[in-house]
Amino acid sequence: MNSFFTIKNESEAIFKDKGSKFIAFALPVNTVEEALNRVKDKRKEFFDARHVCYAYVLGCERDVFRANDDGEPSGTAGKPILGQINSKELTNILIVVVRYFGGTLLGTSGLINAYKTAASDAIDSAQIEEIAIEKIVRINFGYDNLNFVMRMVKDFELKIINQQQASSCTFTLSCKQVFVERLIQRLDDNHLINYDFV
16 A cells, blocks of 8 residues: 545535534544544534534554444444545544434434435545655665665655765655665665665
């Protein structure tokens, strides 16, 4: 996997059914703590709402996730929200759906449809972006190998994060996942360069 998809901006959508109002927010997040703080903020902002349900997915591998029904019947809110995130294969995203009860029960299928639609509409309102996965590599080499290293920087579109140049040089570089194998091959071909991934 060389990249992942996430949302670039916060977005909002509203879905109504039988008087109930579902306000959905799609938010870019990077950590569990950030996601839970954003949920807390929405709970404060919509303190008078009946339910504040949410789901998030985090990480390049999309392996950190959670869904919360916040008092709705089990599986009728958080799971449908999470399902929309998964159907678009997004990560580093939180979707919060705030529900104001309209007085008429929607039933299990009605709730699932409402949360699913609100979440889907919020995603559709956001700008989706593809992010290249990058690895950080630290290389040590003698000054006489500087041209060789600078050629690799150009060939593999490496970003120089940090550099120290003297008779012995150390560069910390960011490499897109798509180039990692070719970079390793090039480094292995030059026995005068030491490297490690950090």
